[in-house]
Amino acid sequence: MSLKSLAERVLQGNRQGNLVETESFLIPKNGGQKTPQKFPEFPAPVAWLQDGELRTTGPVGDLAAAIVRLTHNDLDLQRRLLVEHCEAFDENHIWRLFECWEERAAIMEHDGGLPRTEAEREAARMYHLTAWLPELQKGH
Structure with a gap:
């Protein structure tokens, strides 16, 4: 099938309401009715401490807040982990936070x-x- 005939077929399917376009592929609809797409649900990324080191299950939205929450009783560990894992706390950037503070x-x-x-x-x-x-x- 040529690219032109494929494009014409997709256009015709869209005009008839038989295809739903998504970001990366086209899926047929059942009887012209929209079928809700079921995507697997993944748990939100989680951060925890293990033997004094930070572990995560994926990118954590506000990593600095997670580190502070996990280390609220150990400020030395908190400081070390913030410097290690959050660019805003390294020596080249932390002065900006000090000014904001x-x-x-x-x-x-x-x-x-x-x-x-x-x-x-x-x-x-x-x-x-x-x-x-x-x-x-x-x-001060």
């Missing part, structure tokens, strides 16, 4: 009326910088 803390203090230490703590939590909080506070 400083700005957010100032806004929370001045506009929100929070005491400075509480504003700094909340801003650190927002940017997943709790493991760096003692160093950040020394800078």
Whole structure:
């Protein structure tokens, strides 16, 4: 079958409502009725700790938040894993987070009326910088 005749057949099938076009293939419809496509459901990616190392079942949407959740009782481990697995926390990029933290803390203090230490703590939590909080506070 030539490419032209295949294209004409697909066009004719679409005009008659017999084919449903998807991203990568065409599937016939039953009796002109749309058939719902059943795709396998995969579990959402999960992150966990195993022997002090981070493990995942796939790409985790907010990996920094997952690391913070898993290591909330061990800030040294939290810091190490954030630096290892999240580009925003490496030495070339973390200064941007520090600037965001400083700005957010100032806004929370001045506009929100929070005491400075509480504003700094909340801003650190927002940017997943709790493991760096003692160093950040020394800078003031």
